[in-house]
Amino acid sequence: MVIQHQSHINVRNIYENKDRYFLESGDKISYFYEQGAIGPNGELLVEPHLSLNKIGHALHELDPVFRKMTFSEQVKEVAFQLGYEEPAVVQSMYIFKNPGIGSEVTAHQDATYLYTEPVKVTGFWIALDDATVENGCLWFAAGSHKSGVHRRYVRNPDKGSDQLLIYKSGPPIYQRSNFKPVPVEKGSCVIIDGQVVHFSEANKSDKPRHAYTFHIVEQRKCIYSKSNWLQPENKPFMNLYRH
Numbered sequence: 103m104v105i106q107h108q109s110h111i112n113v114r115n116i117y118e119n120k121d122r123y124f125l126e127s128g129d130k131i132s133y134f135y136e137q138g139a140i141g142p143n144g145e146l147l148v149e150p151h152l153s154l155n156k157i158g159h160a161l162h163e164l165d166p167v168f169r170k171m172t173f174s175e176q177v178k179e180v181a182f183q184l185g186y187e188e189p190a191v192v193q194s195m196y197i198f199k200n201p202g203i204g205s206e207v208t209a210h211q212d213a214t215y216l217y218t219e220p221v222k223v224t225g226f227w228i229a230l231d232d233a234t235v236e237n238g239c240l241w242f243a244a245g246s247h248k249s250g251v252h253r254r255y256v257r258n259p260d261k262g263s264d265q266l267l268i269y270k271s272g273p274p275i276y277q278r279s280n281f282k283p284v285p286v287e288k289g290s291c292v293i294i295d296g297q298v299v300h301f302s303e304a305n306k307s308d309k310p311r312h313a314y315t316f317h318i319v320e321q322r323k324c325i326y327s328k329s330n331w332l333q334p335e336n337k338p339f340m341n342l343y344r345h
Contacts (some may be wrong), residue, residue, distance in 0.1 A: 191316055
């Protein structure tokens with residue numbers, strides 16, 4: 103359903119202005135290509151239906167199908183059981199991980215990108231295909247949610263710089279032996295603590311591994327960082343319980 107909009111995308115414009123395009127995607131349905139799908143002049147190197155890495159970051163607000171899924175009673179119940187008093191949905195993404203081209207997602211914490219003080223962010227990751235070791239299921243480091251936030255990804259405070267977004271420190275080094283794969287069946291929902299370290303390998307199989315994911319943060323007892331890349335530009339984030 104979402105893929106059919108692809109014919110209207112100006113691939114060259116996205117390629118040449120990718121940092122600004124990403125920064126301004128928080129309240130839109132925007133398209134992001136696999137690195138290996140775009141040539142040096144912004145041309146597509148693969149079939150269009152295989153070219154996308156993800157679509158984000160406001161599917162939960164602007165698309166009726168994803169809005170219904172995100173604000174379902176099941177999701178609200180999970181948030182309540184996790185102790186959320188005023189949860190806000192801050193971002194949503196359709197992740198493709200297409201066969202043969204779906205790229206690796208390196209080890210990271212979601213709180214790196216969606217930081218609150220104190221930290222309270224949770225991801226909902228819904229498998230739209232069977233997620234296996236072969237097609238790029240999630241891998242988690244057990245106990246890593248207790249180790250704090252390892253680095254931050256923020257808006258560059260240097261307004262004179264060409265870099266709009268920066269990491270405040272270098273990448274942490276994680277031992278591969280600490281991670282275990284978590285294959286799940288189509289329709290499963292994986293709940294991800296914002297501080298747990300996780301990654302997914304490239305999809306080198308002939309099977310797709312599509313997923314829908316969104317994140318919530320606590321707004322009553324936590325402060326959402328003004329330096330986060332994603333900011334509510336024109337209106338507040340949508341409250342999970344009130345929609």
